[in-house]
Amino acid sequence: MEDLLLLEQISKVYGDGDTSVKVLDDVSLQVKAGEFVAVVGPSGSGKSTFLSITGALLSPTSGRMMIGGKEIHKLSPKKMNQLRLEKIGFIFQSSNLIPYLTVQDQLLLIPELSGMHHTNAKKRAHNLLDRLGLMHRKNHYPESLSGGERQRVAIARAWMNNPDIILADEPTASLDSERGRAVVQMLADEVKLHQKAAIMVTHDKRMLDLCDRIVYIEDGILSEKKKK
Incomplete structure (x- = not known):
């Protein structure tokens, strides 16, 4: 199986000199196609910074990251934005749905930004909603959905552009x-x-038994333990 995501000796430092703080310390991780990896650690351990760098929302101080064999931090800002839109799907703990868009329109907004043909986009949206048991809610607004339904919409939205990588930040918190x-x-x-x-x-x-691998992060250092 190929590595869809590769992080090599990623470090992130905020500040300069004596006031600098190292939030990530030589973090390395490989995730192959078909792998579901959990990242756990205490508050302030560097999880949010790790996820922001992995999602190409934040640049590391040192190290490199590759998606599909391409070193992404050498890309121009325009190409970086396109890569995020096409290759990475985000799921947030609060679902982050747009209140004035219906369930269907939440999904159709993503391909509209990337230029997918409307007919193909609508077909894919309906397919995802059907698989997630949400077709009967396609014309409803977020305020009328349960917490579980909102998160399922967020999952469908994250899959809308068929990204190679999905990043989920505390998706069960609510x-x-x-x-x-x-x-x-x-x-x-x-x-x-x-x-x-x-x-x-x-x-x-x-939820950890549903994941293939578990990595721990503490004080910016990543380690992996085998599942029992």
């Missing part, structure tokens, strides 16, 4: 155990079915 597990199971199934790579930052240890 859900009860049953709904949270259903959301993570959907994510795991999609990764396996379509041979994508996914990283989920989480505090919820009840």
